[in-house]
Amino acid sequence: MCRRLVLALLLLLAPAAAAAQDGDAGRVPLPTIVKGKGEACVADTDYMRRNHMTELDHQRDETMHRGVRTRKFSLKECVACHATPAATGGYASINAPGQFCRSCHDYAAVTIDCFQCHAARPGEADTKRAGAFSRTAGELRQESEVQ
Ligand code: HEC
Ligand code: HEC
Numbered sequence: 001m002c003r004r005l006v007l008a009l010l011l012l013l014a015p016a017a018a019a020a021q022d023g024d025a026g027r028v029p030l031p032t033i034v035k036g037k038g039e040a041c042v043a044d045t046d047y048m049r050r051n052h053m054t055e056l057d058h059q060r061d062e063t064m065h066r067g068v069r070t071r072k073f074s075l076k077e078c079v080a081c082h083a084t085p086a087a088t089g090g091y092a093s094i095n096a097p098g099q100f101c102r103s104c105h106d107y108a109a110v111t112i113d114c115f116q117c118h119a120a121r122p123g124e125a126d127t128k129r130a131g132a133f134s135r136t137a138g139e140l141r142q143e144s145e146v147q
């Protein structure tokens, strides 16, 4: 199904899902989204639902390799607030099934590769793929343009 359509449906149904969780449990199989830490997200919640993908995008991110990027849309910050403690101690990967990033993505059939390189748990180093972080953002951008 067209992703835009799925997104539109998600946005339409989100209030219904919240209502369903309050009382009418289980009738509509919508994603359960774990609430983030603190009072608010780095931007308006509705804005984040619609625009987090473009705000996070490497390609669009002209400021990154010039070193003037703010921390506002840093993946580390997303993980710091949106990862949840695991039953076994520590934190669950933010991209594990049922966890924050996957809650909507599985529903919308979106797959992201971000956490092959970026840390998926608070305090974890970005070293999952040795070498990836020795490349510059500019090199990464060129590689993805070639593909
Ligand atoms: C092949 C490894 C790799 C993959 C896959 C990857 N990144 Fe990155 N990313 C990097 C490197 C290297 C940097 C630059 C080093 C840094 O700033 O931490 C970076 C920097 C960033 C930054 C700026 C620094 C920060 O933490 O905010 C953001 C935002 C970002 N990536 C988002 C993403 C998103 C979203 C995805 C998935 C769509 C993704 N990255 C996939 C390697 C990767
Ligand atoms: C300071 C903690 C904090 C940080 C940092 C943060 N968030 Fe949030 N985020 C929240 C909270 C709290 C909410 C729920 C706000 C509400 O209920 O109105 C939220 C809501 C969201 C939502 C909407 C979820 C829903 O229920 O529909 C998305 C999407 C989101 N955040 C993505 C991100 C991304 C991507 C990043 C990193 C760029 C990020 N957040 C960084 C705390 C944070």
Ligand code: HEC
Residues within 6 Å of the ligand: 003, 004, 006, 007, 010, 033, 049, 052, 053, 056, 078, 079, 082, 094, 100, 101, 102, 103, 104, 105, 108, 110, 111, 112, 114
């Ligand atoms: C409120 C639901 C929701 C949450 C929570 C959420 N996403 Fe998304 N995300 C979506 C939807 C829906 C799309 C597809 C939008 C489209 O294609 O227009 C998407 C797309 C993306 C994309 C672009 C993927 C592509 O190939 O086009 C990235 C990157 C992304 N999300 C990162 C994240 C990260 C990182 C998190 C966790 C910190 C997260 N998202 C949490 C709903 C969500």
